[in-house]
Amino acid sequence: MIRGLKYALTQAFVQVFRNKGMSLASIFSITAMLLILGLFFFVTVNINIATESAKQQFNTIEVYLLEETSRDDADIITQSLLSMDEIAGVTYVSKEEAMEHFKDRWGDKAYLLEGLAENPLPNSLRVELTSLEDGQLIYEACRNLIGVEDVRYYQEEVKKILTITDFIQQGALIIILFLIIVSVVVVSNTVKLTVMARQREIMIMKYVGATNWFIRGPLLAEGMMIGCISAGIYLGLIWMIYSRMVELFSNQALLLFSTSFVEVGFMMRNLIWIFIALGMSIGAFGSILSMRRFLNA
Amino acid sequence: MIRFEGVTKMYGGNVGLLDATIKIEKGDFVFLVGPSGAGKSTLIKLILKEIEPDEGAIYVNGREITHLSNREIPPLRRSIGMVFQDFRLLPNKTVYENVAFAMEVVHSTKRAIRRQIPQVLSIMGISDKADKFPAELSAGEQQRVAIARALINNPMMLIADEPTGNLDPDTAWEIMKLINQINRRGTTVLMVTHAKDIVDRMGKRVVAIDKGRIVRDAWGGEYGYDD
Numbered sequence: 005m006i007r008g009l010k011y012a013l014t015q016a017f018v019q020v021f022r023n024k025g026m027s028l029a030s031i032f033s034i035t036a037m038l039l040i041l042g043l044f045f046f047v048t049v050n051i052n053i054a055t056e057s058a059k060q061q062f063n064t065i066e067v068y069l070l071e072e073t074s075r076d077d078a079d080i081i082t083q084s085l086l087s088m089d090e091i092a093g094v095t096y097v098s099k100e101e102a103m104e105h106f107k108d109r110w111g112d113k114a115y116l117l118e119g120l121a122e123n124p125l126p127n128s129l130r131v132e133l134t135s136l137e138d139g140q141l142i143y144e145a146c147r148n149l150i151g152v153e154d155v156r157y158y159q160e161e162v163k164k165i166l167t168i169t170d171f172i173q174q175g176a177l178i179i180i181l182f183l184i185i186v187s188v189v190v191v192s193n194t195v196k197l198t199v200m201a202r203q204r205e206i207m208i209m210k211y212v213g214a215t216n217w218f219i220r221g222p223l224l225a226e227g228m229m230i231g232c233i234s235a236g237i238y239l240g241l242i243w244m245i246y247s248r249m250v251e252l253f254s255n256q257a258l259l260l261f262s263t264s265f266v267e268v269g270f271m272m273r274n275l276i277w278i279f280i281a282l283g284m285s286i287g288a289f290g291s292i293l294s295m296r297r298f299l300n301a
Numbered sequence: 302m303i304r305f306e307g308v309t310k311m312y313g314g315n316v317g318l319l320d321a322t323i324k325i326e327k328g329d330f331v332f333l334v335g336p337s338g339a340g341k342s343t344l345i346k347l348i349l350k351e352i353e354p355d356e357g358a359i360y361v362n363g364r365e366i367t368h369l370s371n372r373e374i375p376p377l378r379r380s381i382g383m384v385f386q387d388f389r390l391l392p393n394k395t396v397y398e399n400v401a402f403a404m405e406v407v408h409s410t411k412r413a414i415r416r417q418i419p420q421v422l423s424i425m426g427i428s429d430k431a432d433k434f435p436a437e438l439s440a441g442e443q444q445r446v447a448i449a450r451a452l453i454n455n456p457m458m459l460i461a462d463e464p465t466g467n468l469d470p471d472t473a474w475e476i477m478k479l480i481n482q483i484n485r486r487g488t489t490v491l492m493v494t495h496a497k498d499i500v501d502r503m504g505k506r507v508v509a510i511d512k513g514r515i516v517r518d519a520w521g522g523e524y525g526y527d528d
Contacts, residue, residue, distance in 0.1 A: 011405065022393040208389045211349070212450065213379035214406045215372075 016225035033194040034234035037187035055169035066156040073151035090138040231287025308357030316513035317343035335510035382451030386466035390435040441472035458489040497524040
């Protein structure tokens with residue numbers, strides 16, 4: 005068993021180098037496929053994060069309390085709100101805290117606020133929604149609470165955001181499916197070519213009296229090795245491309261989606277094993293496919 | 302060694318082999334002759350169990366092979382050394398590795414491989430070509446490698462399918478001398494050929510096939526017909 009494995013691996017190693025043309029063609033097509041899939045994957049992950057964070061900004065409802073509502077009353081309201089599944093959290097914001105935020109937002113013009121005799125801002129509750137889709141429901145519920153002066157919720161904006169993010173996410177899914185089909189076609193064509201090249205070799209091995217597994221082992225190892233090399237090249241390329249993208253477009257992205265790119269190192273650490281596994285499976289799958297026809301003769 | 306008893310093989314409506322009965326004893330040297338499409342290749346494919354007969358029984362080394370399972374085919378083929386007109390060497394392996402492959406297939410140890418291959422290469426007169434690839438060799442040299450590979454596991458029998466078909470007359474005769482030597486050391490030889498001069502000159506047993514039938518089986522025979 006161990007000997008068989010060692011034999012398959014050494015054979016595969018030697019053959020990958022000797023069949024330079026075929027190996028290069030296979031490596032090229034698998035790398036191209038991974039690159040297409042991977043680049044789009046990176047883009048999709050970033051779009052998803054951007055859309056999710058866009059949703060985040062709209063998933064709070066501000067509930068302004070009446071002047072006469074006491075802190076205890078506010079706590080009772082908080083408790084009743086927290087009992088609802090649609091609500092993830094409730095934070096009490098006192099008028100003093102609200103003023104601080106206000107000053108922060110005004111920045112160097114904050115001195116203008118110093119002139120105010122008394123704080124005109126109300127105490128409020130910041131209600132966080134579990135899901136943006138429940139916004140309307142919770143908005144209605146909050147308005148009917150006793151001790152509440154007003155409720156602020158960006159209904160129209162939320163609707164628009166939901167439509168746009170749904171559209172983007174569904175579009176991304178369709179394009180990914182399409183790219184997977186394209187990749188499968190490209191790889192299966194390469195496999196067909198290797199089949200032609202291998203046909204005679206497999207026939208000769210069978211004449212010499214090799215068992216199917218004796219032929220299969222090295223070819224399988226070869227396919228996986230090619231897949232692994234492709235994944236390596238792919239990871240190198242994607243790292244370069246993605247770092248460059250982050251470098252070039254980071255600021256624009258921040259403006260556009262008010263979120264930055266997913267960090268390069270984080271992306272790479274999570275992708276290395278996935279893509280090496282993916283590359284090796286593609287290689288193994290290709291080898292099995294190319295052998296099956298000739299081994300059963 | 303090899304025995305066909307009333308073996309028939311049809312390809313659709315075409316005759317491959319018709320009611321063939323033949324017996325080849327251990328140590329025999331048999332030429333198999335006949336026009337193209339007469340059934341020579343069919344006979345060899347049946348021995349190697351590449352195809353199944355429609356009728357009859359085939360014995361190799363005393364064993365009926367028409368009912369062998371797929372698992373038992375590789376051992377059958379290892380007991381027979383094959384040489385072909387087109388050599389059938391693995392293009393991406395060196396001479397040494399091509400011969401070694403036949404030993405690796407039967408799980409020989411590295412030591413046995415290192416010991417035996419130089420010997421057989423030297424008998425074949427190609428010791429200096431060990432590290433060359435098939436494409437770097439002449440046709441005659443490639444055939445010697447193929448014979449070395451066929452013999453490395455000491456098979457009971459050598460089947461040669463037009464082994465001189467791609468060689469010039471001098472080289473062909475060299476190869477024939479080698480095969481004859483192998484036969485003298487006790488290996489049964491079955492050789493398909495179209496080379497009239499070789500058959501006539503060797504004076505061995507000749508089995509002639511025509512239209513799927515065995516039409517002649519004579520010791521010390523001649524090629525006997527004109528192509």
